[in-house]
Amino acid sequence: MMDSFFALASANLLSPPVLFFVLGFAGAFAGSNLTLPEPVAKTLSIYLMLAIGFKGGAAAAAHGLGTDLVIALVSGAILSAFIPLVAYGMLGAMAKLPVVDRAAVAAHYGSISIVTFVAATAAMRTVGLEYEGFLVAVAAVMETPAILVALFIASRASGRRSEKGEVLSEVFLNSSIVVLTGAFIIGMITGEAGLKEIDGFITVPFKGVLCLFLLDMGAVAGRGVRSGWQGMSAGLVAFALIMPFVSALIALPFGLASGLSTGGIAVLMTLAASASYIAVPAAMRLALPEARPSIYLTLSLGFTFPMNLTIGIPVYTAIARFVAG
Amino acid sequence: MMDSFFALASANLLSPPVLFFVLGFAGAFAGSNLTLPEPVAKTLSIYLMLAIGFKGGAAAAAHGLGTDLVIALVSGAILSAFIPLVAYGMLGAMAKLPVVDRAAVAAHYGSISIVTFVAATAAMRTVGLEYEGFLVAVAAVMETPAILVALFIASRASGRRSEKGEVLSEVFLNSSIVVLTGAFIIGMITGEAGLKEIDGFITVPFKGVLCLFLLDMGAVAGRGVRSGWQGMSAGLVAFALIMPFVSALIALPFGLASGLSTGGIAVLMTLAASASYIAVPAAMRLALPEARPSIYLTLSLGFTFPMNLTIGIPVYTAIARFVAG
Amino acid sequence: MMDSFFALASANLLSPPVLFFVLGFAGAFAGSNLTLPEPVAKTLSIYLMLAIGFKGGAAAAAHGLGTDLVIALVSGAILSAFIPLVAYGMLGAMAKLPVVDRAAVAAHYGSISIVTFVAATAAMRTVGLEYEGFLVAVAAVMETPAILVALFIASRASGRRSEKGEVLSEVFLNSSIVVLTGAFIIGMITGEAGLKEIDGFITVPFKGVLCLFLLDMGAVAGRGVRSGWQGMSAGLVAFALIMPFVSALIALPFGLASGLSTGGIAVLMTLAASASYIAVPAAMRLALPEARPSIYLTLSLGFTFPMNLTIGIPVYTAIARFVAG
Amino acid sequence: MQTFPKKQLTIIFEKPILPRMRRLLDAEGVTGYTIFPALAGRGTQGAWDSEGTLGDTGKMVQMLCVLDGDACDRVLDHVFGLLGGQIGIVTVQDVQVIRPAHF
Amino acid sequence: MQTFPKKQLTIIFEKPILPRMRRLLDAEGVTGYTIFPALAGRGTQGAWDSEGTLGDTGKMVQMLCVLDGDACDRVLDHVFGLLGGQIGIVTVQDVQVIRPAHF
Amino acid sequence: MQTFPKKQLTIIFEKPILPRMRRLLDAEGVTGYTIFPALAGRGTQGAWDSEGTLGDTGKMVQMLCVLDGDACDRVLDHVFGLLGGQIGIVTVQDVQVIRPAHF
Numbered sequence A, B, C: 001m002m003d004s005f006f007a008l009a010s011a012n013l014l015s016p017p018v019l020f021f022v023l024g025f026a027g028a029f030a031g032s033n034l035t036l037p038e039p040v041a042k043t044l045s046i047y048l049m050l051a052i053g054f055k056g057g058a059a060a061a062a063h064g065l066g067t068d069l070v071i072a073l074v075s076g077a078i079l080s081a082f083i084p085l086v087a088y089g090m091l092g093a094m095a096k097l098p099v100v101d102r103a104a105v106a107a108h109y110g111s112i113s114i115v116t117f118v119a120a121t122a123a124m125r126t127v128g129l130e131y132e133g134f135l136v137a138v139a140a141v142m143e144t145p146a147i148l149v150a151l152f153i154a155s156r157a158s159g160r161r162s163e164k165g166e167v168l169s170e171v172f173l174n175s176s177i178v179v180l181t182g183a184f185i186i187g188m189i190t191g192e193a194g195l196k197e198i199d200g201f202i203t204v205p206f207k208g209v210l211c212l213f214l215l216d217m218g219a220v221a222g223r224g225v226r227s228g229w230q231g232m233s234a235g236l237v238a239f240a241l242i243m244p245f246v247s248a249l250i251a252l253p254f255g256l257a258s259g260l261s262t263g264g265i266a267v268l269m270t271l272a273a274s275a276s277y278i279a280v281p282a283a284m285r286l287a288l289p290e291a292r293p294s295i296y297l298t299l300s301l302g303f304t305f306p307m308n309l310t311i312g313i314p315v316y317t318a319i320a321r322f323v324a325g
Numbered sequence D, E, F: 001m002q003t004f005p006k007k008q009l010t011i012i013f014e015k016p017i018l019p020r021m022r023r024l025l026d027a028e029g030v031t032g033y034t035i036f037p038a039l040a041g042r043g044t045q046g047a048w049d050s051e052g053t054l055g056d057t058g059k060m061v062q063m064l065c066v067l068d069g070d071a072c073d074r075v076l077d078h079v080f081g082l083l084g085g086q087i088g089i090v091t092v093q094d095v096q097v098i099r100p101a102h103f
C-alpha cells in the first residue's frame, strides 16, 4: 500500500493541474496577483460543471441506471447530513469557537467542492481507474443537506431562527447545481452521440482548462491564507487538515455498501472529504450572518482545498485500492 | 412531409444546443440565474461571428463567387426592407399599440438574429443539408434596411424626425457586423489553408461553445418572459409566434429565385423569420426612445427566438425540402 | 535575400493572425469598437503566456539545457539594459522631448512585448523555421533591466529619485512574468507527457485564440493612434518605426554569439525590436508620473507594435536567414 | 433652474443580501434606486478585494436611493433592521432635483 | 485646508446614449467628468439588471461632473433637452474642492 | 432618526497607484473606505475609456471615505502629497451618519 501510495502521490503532485495550482498558491503567497478576472473565473467554473455533468450523464446512459444510483444518492445525502455533526463535535474539542461559527464551519465540511471532485476524476483518469458517471448526481445531492443540519444545530444551540426557505432556494437555484444536474440530464438524453458532437469543447481542452482554473484557485487560496492567517489558531488549522480524512473514512463503508468500483469509492471519499467554498458561504451570509467568513473561508479554501488536491486525493485512492481493489 | 418534419423536429429538439437552451430558459423561469457574466457572453458572440464568418468566407472561396451571391444579397436587402411593412401592418391588426412601438417592433422583425442563423447552420449540418457559405454575407446585409424602413414609417406616422446618421453609423460600426463581414473577407483571402490553421479554434469546439452560449441565451430569454409577461397582450404574443412563419414564407420565393440549395433556402427562411435583439434595440433607444424596450425585447427575445430555435427551424427546413428538395 | 523577403512578407501579411490584427486596427480607425471586454482580453493574454511558457519548457526539457541557455539569458539581459541607452540617445536627436519622457520611452523599447514574441514564434512555424524553446525564459529576463536603466537615466538627468523597490516588485510580481516563467518550469517538469495531457488546450486552439487576441490588440492599437495622433511629431513617429530595426541589428551579433538557430536568431531580434505596452507603462506611472502615457503608449502600441507584426518580423527573419541560414 | 431638496441615501453592504435589500426597498415603496459594484475596500472587519474572491461572499455593493425626507427616515429604520448582523455602512446626504414628482 | 464650493452634477441614464451625453458635455466645455457602471436598479419604468441583459439596451450608467455653479445651470438645461424621452434621473449636490482652478 | 455630521472624501485617481493610496489611508488610520471602478471620463489631460485599455494604465478608480472633519483635513494633506504628479481630482462633501462611533 505504501508503494502504491507514493506512486499515486507523485503522479498526482507532478501532474500539470496540481503544479499550476501550486504556482498560483506560491505566487499569491509571494504577493503576486495571479487570479483570473472574476467573470472569467465564474465562466470557467460553469464550463467545468457543464462538461463534468454532461460526460457523467453520457456515461450513465451508456451503462444504464439502476438501484445502484439510488443507493449512491441516498448514501450521499446521509453523508452530507451526518458529517456536519461530526465536524461540529470535533470543532468543539479542537478549538474555542462561538456556536454559530462552529455550525457554519460544520456546514462547509458536510457540503462539497465540485472543483475537488473534478480534480479527483482527472486523477482517476491519470492512474487508470474507472469511476461511475452518476457520481456527478451524487455530488449535486451532497450540496444541501449539510446546510440544513447546520442551521438546525445553530437554531437549537443559539436559539437563532433563520428563514430556511430563502436560504434553500438560494442554494437550489444556485447556478452550479442547476448546470451540473441539467448537463447530466442532457448527457443522459443525448448519450454517446451527443457527446461526440460536443467532444471538441468538453473533452479536448478539458484538462488544460482545469489547469488554468486551478492556477486561479491556487491564487485565491494563497491570498486567503495570506490574509486569514492571523485569525487562525493551531486547533483550527489542525481541524482543517484532519477533518477531511475523518470524512473520507466515514464515506468508505458507504462506498463499499453502494457497490461502487474502486475509483468510484475514491471519488466518493474525496467528495466527503471536500469542503464547500462558494455555495455554502453565500448561504451562511444569509442564514448565519454572525458567523465570520474569515474563519470558514480560510479553513475550507485556504487549508482543506489545497490539502485535498495535493495529498488527500492520492491517500483516499490508496485506501480505496487497499480496501476494495 | 409530415414524417420528414417530425424526424427533423425531434433531431433538432434533442440536439445538445437546443437542450441547453431549454435548460437555461427553464432555469431562469424557475428563478435560477444561469446567465454568463456579461463580458463573457459578449465574447462568445464575437467568437460565433468570427467562426461563422471565417468558415463562410473559406467556403465561398472554395466554391467561387458569382452572380448568385449578388442575387442573394439583393434578395436579403429586399426582404429586410419589405418584412417591416408586413409586420407593421399585422401589428396594427393584431394588437393596440402606439405607432412608435409598432414601428420599433417592425424594425426588429425585418432585421435578423445571428445566433438563430448559427443555430440554423448547425441544424443543417445535423440533418446533412449543405448551404451556401456566402449566406453569412447575406445575413450581414439584412441587419440594416429594416431599421431605415421603420424610421421612415415612424417619421411619416408620427411626424417624429430622428438623426438617421447617428443611428446608422451606430449599427454599421456595431462590432458584430464588422467582425462577421471582416472574418468573411479574411476567410475568402486565406481560403482552405487559413481554415486549416485555425480549425482547432473555430471548428473543433464550435458546437460546444454554441451550447454554452445558448444556455446563456435561454436564461436571458427566460428572464425576459418572466419579467415582461405582464406587459404582453394575447395579440402581441400571437404576433411574435406567427410573424416568423409569415416572414419565412415571404423569403421562400426569393430563395428559389436565387437558385439556392435546399439547405440554403432553409437558412434564408430562418434569417427572414428571425428577429434582432441586440443591434436593433440599441438603435431604437437612439432613434425612437419613446418606443418601449419591454415590448420589443420581450417579443423578439422571449417569444420569437425560442420558437425559432425549437420549432421554427425544423418547420422551415421541412418546407424547403418539400418545395425545393 | 529580396525574394526570400517578399515570400516571407506576403506569407506573414496574409496569415490569419495578421489579417485579424489589420481588421481590428482598420475597424477602430473607422470608429468601430472591436475591442474585447477587458476581463477577457486579460485572460487571453494569460492564456498565451501559459501556453507559450509551457510549450517552451517542454521543448527545453526535450532538448536539454546547457550553457547555451545561460549565454542567451545573459545576452537578453545585456540587450535589455543597453537598448534604452541607444533609444534615449536617438530620441534626443530625433525629437524635442523633456528628459522624463525620453527616459520613459527608452524603458519601453528596452523591454519587450510578449504578444510580438508569440506572433514571431507563430510566424517561424509558418515558414518552417525551428527556434529554441528556452527563448521564453530569455523573454522573461528581458522585461526588467530596461526599467532600471531608464530610472537611472531619469534620476541622473533630472535629479528625480524614485522608489525603485516598489516599482521593481510591481514588475516582478506582474502576473505575466510569473505565469510565463511558472509555466515554463512546469513544462520542464512534466515534459512531453505533460504536454500531451493538455495539448487540446494549449496547442489545438492556440493559433485561433491568437487571431481573436490580435483582433482586440489591433482595435486597441487603432484607437491609440486615432486618439494619440495629435500629440505626435514626425520625429517621434520616425523613431517608433526606425528604432525596432536598430534594436534588431544590435541583437543580431548576440544571437550569433549565443549559437542560436536561424529561427532563434530571428526571434531574439524580434524580442529586441519589440516594445512593452503593459508592464512598463504601469511601472512608469509609479516611478515617473510626469512622463506622459499618451506619448509612450502611442509610440509603442500604436506604431511599433503594428510595424513589427506586419513588416518587422519578416524583415528580421530574412536578415537572420541571410546571415545565419 | 428651480431645484427641490431631497435626500440621498447611500448604503454600502455585502452582495449576498442584495435580493433582500431590493425586496425591502420595493416593500417600502421608494420610487427608485440604483446599485453600483464596488471593487475593494476596508472596514472595521478588515480589507476585501473583489478580484480573487469566489462567489458573492466578501463582495460589497453600493445602493443609491434619492427620496423624500420623510420617506428617508422610514426607510432608514427598516434598513437598520435588515443590516443587523451584516457588514455595511449607511450615509444620508442633501441633494437637489429638478422634477420633484419623480421621486 | 482651504476649500472652495462647487456643484456636483450626477446623471443616471441609459447606456445607449452615452456617446451623445459625452458629446453634449464636451460641447458645453465642462472641464471633466467621470462615468461609472451601474449593476442594477429600479425606477418608474421597472427594474433592470445588467446580468442577463444583452448589449447596452437596458443598462444604466452614472455620470459625475464637478463644475461651477453657473456652468451647472447651463449644463442642466441641455441635459434635460437630451434626456427628453430617455430613461434617467438627475441630481445636484454641493461639494468642496481644493484646487478651484481645475474645475 | 438622529444623525451625526461627517465628511465624505471622494478621490478619483489613476488605478496604477491604488496600492499606494490604500497604504496611505491605512497609515492615516481611517476606519474604512470603498473603491469603485470607473468606466470612462474626461479631464484636462484628455478623455479615457476602460474598454480598449491594456493593463491598469489609463484607468481611473474612485475612492470614497467617510470620516471625521478633523481626520478629513489631515488625510487631505497627505492625499495631495501623494497625488503630486499623478492624474486625479478630490472633493469633500457633508454627509450624515447614524452610528457615529463607526467612523
Ligand SMILES: Nc1ncnc2c1ncn2[C@@H]1O[C@H](COP(=O)(O)O)[C@@H](O)[C@H]1O
Residues within 6 Å of the ligand: D012, D040, D041, D042, D043, D044, D045, D046, D047, D048, D060, D087, D088, D089, F031, F032, F033, F034, F035, F064, F065, F066, F067, F103
Ligand atoms: N468610513 C468608511 N467609508 C467608506 N466605506 C466604508 C467605511 N467604513 C466601511 N466601509 C465599507 O464598508 C465595508 C464594511 O465595513 P465594516 O462593517 O466596518 O467592516 C468596508 O469593507 C468598506 O467597503
Ligand SMILES: Nc1ncnc2c1ncn2[C@@H]1O[C@H](COP(=O)(O)O)[C@@H](O)[C@H]1O
Residues within 6 Å of the ligand: D031, D032, D033, D034, D035, D064, D065, D066, D067, D103, E012, E040, E041, E042, E043, E044, E045, E046, E047, E048, E060, E087, E088, E089
Ligand atoms: N429615486 C431614485 N434613486 C436612485 N436611482 C433612481 C431613482 N429613480 C430612478 N433611478 C434610476 O434610474 C433608472 C430609470 O428610472 P425611471 O426613469 O424612473 O425608470 C432606474 O432604473 C434607476 O436605476
Ligand SMILES: Nc1ncnc2c1ncn2[C@@H]1O[C@H](COP(=O)(O)O)[C@@H](O)[C@H]1O
Residues within 6 Å of the ligand: E031, E032, E033, E034, E035, E064, E065, E066, E067, E103, F012, F040, F041, F042, F043, F044, F045, F046, F047, F048, F060, F087, F088, F089
Ligand atoms: N470636473 C470633473 N468632474 C468629474 N470628474 C473629473 C473632473 N475632472 C476630472 N475628472 C476625472 O479625473 C480624471 C483626470 O482628470 P485630469 O487630471 O483633469 O485629466 C478625468 O479623466 C476624469 O475621469
Ligand code: NA
Residues within 6 Å of the ligand: A083, A108, A109, A110, A111, A112, A113, A247, A271, A272, A273, A274, A275, A276
Ligand atoms: Na464534504
Ligand code: NA
Residues within 6 Å of the ligand: B083, B108, B109, B110, B111, B112, B113, B247, B271, B272, B273, B274, B275, B276
Ligand atoms: Na427577420
Ligand code: NA
Residues within 6 Å of the ligand: C083, C108, C109, C110, C111, C112, C113, C247, C271, C272, C273, C274, C275, C276
Ligand atoms: Na525591446
